[in-house]
Amino acid sequence: MLFTSYRFLAFILGLFLLYYVVPKKCQWPLLLVASYIFYAFAGWECLVFIGATTLTTYGAGLLIDQNHARQKNYLAEHKADLSKEEKKAYKEKQKNKRFALMVVCLVFNFGILAVLKYTNFVIANINGVLQMTGSENMLSFRNLLLPLGISFYTFQSMGYLIDIHRGKYSAQKNVFKFALFVSFFPQLIQGPISRYDDLEKGLFGQHAFDWQTVSFGLQRILWGFFKKLVIADRMLIGVNALIGDTDTYTGFYVFLGMLFYALQLYADFTGGIDITIGIAQVLGIPMQENFNRPYFSKGIKEYWRRWHISLGSWFTDYLFYPISVCKPMLKVSKFSRKVLGEKIGKRVPVYAASIAVWFVTGIWHGAAWNFVVWGLGNCFFIMLSQECEPLYEKFHARFAVKDKMWFKAFQIGRTFLLMCSLRMLDCYRDVPMTFRMFSSMFTDWNIGEAVTVGMWNLGLGVHDYVVLAAGTVILFTVSMVGRRGSVREMLAKKPAFVSIAVFGALFIATVLFGAYGMGYDASQFIYNQF
């Protein structure tokens, strides 16, 4: 059930009405039922996978939690009987048990994800090697089901399990409540990847109808639809044309495609997240933000703190830190400091963890080498900028430009173009092709032809460009205004007719100028694919 389908609109409208009509204690069970109905639309067989993740994570979480409690009780009971060493040994034994439980569950669930998502990638690589060795025996690809949102719900569930293992909070005792945490439908298909302690109160609390909250939620949903339908899906026509014909569209067209894709991806992904957070807000459930005006970032590190925030923080908390401080890495750190010196040696574990994180980030986005190169490319530029830090400092000590407006604009533009360039790997989905297209920007000088003829033959007419330009201006303006606080709250403080006029116009613009219905292919949200 696509977010942009009439069926989905009817589904959430019905849910909203029911949600505030049923007794408050029935609200979360209603959400669970709705989430599973929503998920069943993706195919009944998908329920098996989400069910397996739910049950195994719930069980493992409960066992780990019970172990925590048992250890605490045992130590309290035997406080006087046990020596320090015995206590330590007991703790160690229990810790290993908990660790084993967690690892089994992690392996099982990441295993499902790996098998379903990466089997064909592995087969393709094996076939590549076989082909190089001249073998004629190729492995055949498997027709595997990829359940909707598997990357998102697996990461969310495993985050929960690791937190339980760390003793961050207690396990959820009610299996149905836990099932809702895993399957909560608005976030199921494109995130954000929520933390249990962030979501718990909102998800299982009792919510009375509050006009302000509900209207804010509806406004957010509308804003998401505007971004998705008016900007992203209209831009998609141009992006597909530019990417689809790599013989014709070289040189300036590649640059154009880069910009178009940047806008499309941003409007698509943030639009989807707006709809997700808006739906949750209508239901009275606060949800963490996933974007913070990323295209205003002045550096690549900052960009990744502001783009897909929940994924970045997941990798930081559950992959980067564990790798950085694990025992083998501490040994590597010690060794590298000894061999390479304090200054360089201390960076080795950080960089090793970074490479691992970015490799996984890349492969998480797609089972293909272009995503791996994209991830490692990001890693390379982050490291490079860190290594260049002393140079920047010297530059800024010599030239007082750091606070100048034009310099900030330069930094923003530079970061934007760098991220767009890296994202070309996502566009062309072929590493050599991407490099070829990238280099054509500097060798094929066809800007005149592109502007006067080519860009008008991409399936976008003058009216499309006008809508896209207006939509982008609105997007930019809202982003600028949003730096001072919530735009919706600002509007709510004005006389009622102002916000009615603004959101009325936004609704009419979305209905009239949206790229939906017959004649447009229903475009999935880009992040649905993960």
Place this chain on the structure above:
Amino acid sequence: MTEKKKGRGKRIVSVVIGLVVIVAVLALLQRLVMPKYMGDVKEGALIGEYYDEEKDFDVVFIGDCEVYENFVPATLWENYGINSYIRGSAQQLIWQSYYLMEETLQYEKPDVIVFNVLSLQYNEPQKEAYNRMTIDGMRWSTSKVGCIQASMLESESFIEYVFPLLRYHDRWSELEPEDFKYILGAEKVGHNGYYMQVGVVPVEYIPEGKILGDYSFGDNAWSYLDKMVALCEENDVELVLIKAPSLYPEWYEEWDVQVEEYAEAHNLKYINFLEHTEEIGLDFSTDTYDAGLHLNLYGAVKLTDYFGAWLVEECGLEDRRGEEELSNAWEVKLECFYNQKEELEALKEEEF
């Protein structure tokens, strides 16, 4: 009243006014972007014109272009005093004809309903554009709902029939002066559902029909013919099946036999005009405006005159030209009819 209550009251009033304005703007935009069928393709405007009529017809024709291009209610009135109307639109499928019949019978009980059988060849929905030409013009009723459900292609949505703005929103970029001109209402296109054509394109070549694997009409199509028969029986209306004398698309012998057998089994009258072209006096070098696909006015008048005599004889329809009110209404209609005939003929002369 406290300030707080006053503020809340003001807010509620603002919200209500705001919503009314938004709905009004959306309604206006919907009218603006919906096709008006006032340009080259006028057929989509025919269905909606029925509702403005005084519904007291003796004969109602139901079917596709083979009825609204080939039969002239004005001739039936002038020559036989038969008050008739055509409820037809382009490629009107049999289930659409059924629901139009059902809707018509909610308004009136004519003596005879004439159904053109060509659409029996279609067992499934065909093209959205044609669906729209039939359905958009219908007023909301259970018949319209049924018609939509029976006609929708997989790519269509019911909600887009309820709010056509959702279907036609993208026309904002291709609006023409006629969209603004006819935003509040279109001009009348038909003459009691007849769409006048005075051009002449003689038949020079008749494309041969493709050989079909199976000449049987589909179950779905038959089921709607069964429903039509039942509906007419329930309402004590005589159902007459016809096949208009269009030379193509091919009306296969195998198809004709099936209809004949069905008519016989259900005690229905069936007349295939393709077998009577000589008696009618049709001359396909002068009586068709598109080389045999449809008749022009001159051919349609001949066919209608022939059918009028048949209706009087076979169905016992009476001459109503003595009814003053009806005669007055027809006087106005005939004036309009002949004015348009003159205009079109003058235009044809000019073009020639």
